[in-house]
Amino acid sequence: MNPAWSYLLTAVGVLGLYxxxxxxxxxxxxxxxxxxxxxxxxxxxxxxxxxxxxxxxxAVYAKNFRRWRPAPPLQRNESP
Structure with a gap:
């Protein structure tokens, strides 16, 4: 097996997590x-x-992909 597989698997996995x-x-x-x-x-x-x-x-990646929602924007607490 070509050692490039190890690098490819690592690169793709890290990119996804990043x-x-x-x-x-x-x-x-x-x-x-x-x-x-x-x-x-x-x-x-x-x-x-x-x-x-x-x-x-x-299964975990698929579940997270389906359930993912963007974080709501932070709201500033404005004082009167």
């Missing part, structure tokens, strides 16, 4: 897409334990 941390819904979609890469990796390397983790992580 975007989600910046309150961008796209982050959850990127993380969900990364699970497709993990599925491919698990099958290509015959490391089937990664299938379970990809399914579990995928």
């Amino acid at each position: 975007l989600a941390g910046r309150q961008q819904r796209l982050g959850w979609a990127v993380g969900l897409g990364a699970q497709g890469l993990w599925l491919a990796y698990a099958l290509a390397t015959r490391q089937y334990g990664f299938l379970v983790s990809a399914i579990c992580y995928g």
Whole structure:
């Protein structure tokens, strides 16, 4: 297996978390897409334990993607 897989999986996963941390819904979609890469990796390397983790992580990413709402804007407390 080409070692580039490790870098690709890491880069995509970190990008998804970075975007989600910046309150961008796209982050959850990127993380969900990364699970497709993990599925491919698990099958290509015959490391089937990664299938379970990809399914579990995928479920969490999908749930967060569906439920994500932007944070309400902060309101200033104006004194009279």
